[in-house]
Amino acid sequence: MINSQGVILYGPPASGKDTVTAALTRLDAKYAQFTRLKVGTGKSDGYRMGAAEQLRELEAAGDVVYANARYGNTYAIDRPGLDDAFAAGVPVVHLGQVDGIRALVDGYPADWSVVLLWCPREVTEQRSAGRGDSDTAARLAAWDATREDLDAHPGMAWDLTVDTTAAAPQDAALLIDQLLAQRAGAASA
Secondary structure: OOOOEEEEEEOOOOOOHHHHHHHHHHHOOOEEEOOOEEEOOOOOOOOEEEOHHHHHHHHHOOOEEEEEEEOOEEEEEEHHHHHHHHHHOEEEEEEOOHHHHHHHHHHOOOEEEEEEEEOOHHHHHHHHHHOOOOOHHHHHHHHHHHHHHHHHOOOOOOOEEEEOOOOOHHHHHHHHHHHHHHHHHHHHO
16 A cells, blocks of 8 residues: 555535635645646636647546546546655545545555535535636536435445535644544554
C-alpha cells in the first residue's frame, strides 16, 4: 500500500466542496484541490482544459481512472495528474458520483479518506443563485442525480459526513484534517 493520503469530497453541487477545500488549504498547505482534466467549454478555473484527442490518448494508455459527462462537458481523473498531485502533497478530489469514488479507490492505490458533504436541495438552489450561476436548473438536476445516486448505494461507507448547513467550512476542514491524522497514526502503529 502506498503511504500517500488523499481526500475525496463527495456531494451535490453547492454542498461546499470548493469552500471546504479552500479552508483545508488555509489550514495546511499540503492540501490542494485535484485539477481534473476538462474537455468542453464553460468554466475553466480549477480545471486543466484539454482536447478530445488528449482524452483519447489517456484512455488508450489506460490512464483514465474515472471520467464522467455533465453540463455538456467531460471531466476526467487521470493517473498522470494524480501522480503529480500526490507528489505535491495531499490531493482533494471532488466527486458527485459513487461510481467515481469506487473507480478512484479501486483504480489508484492510496489511503483515501472519503467525505460526504451534504446540504438540502433548497440550499443548493440558494447558494447557486447567490453566487450568480447561470445554470442553477442544471445544478438542481445534478442535486437530484446525487440524491438518486446515494439512494442507489445504501451501503456506501463514509469516513466522515458533514452537514455544510451546520458546520462552518473551517470546522469541516479541521474535522477532515483530524481524520487524516488519525488514519496516519493508525497506519504507523
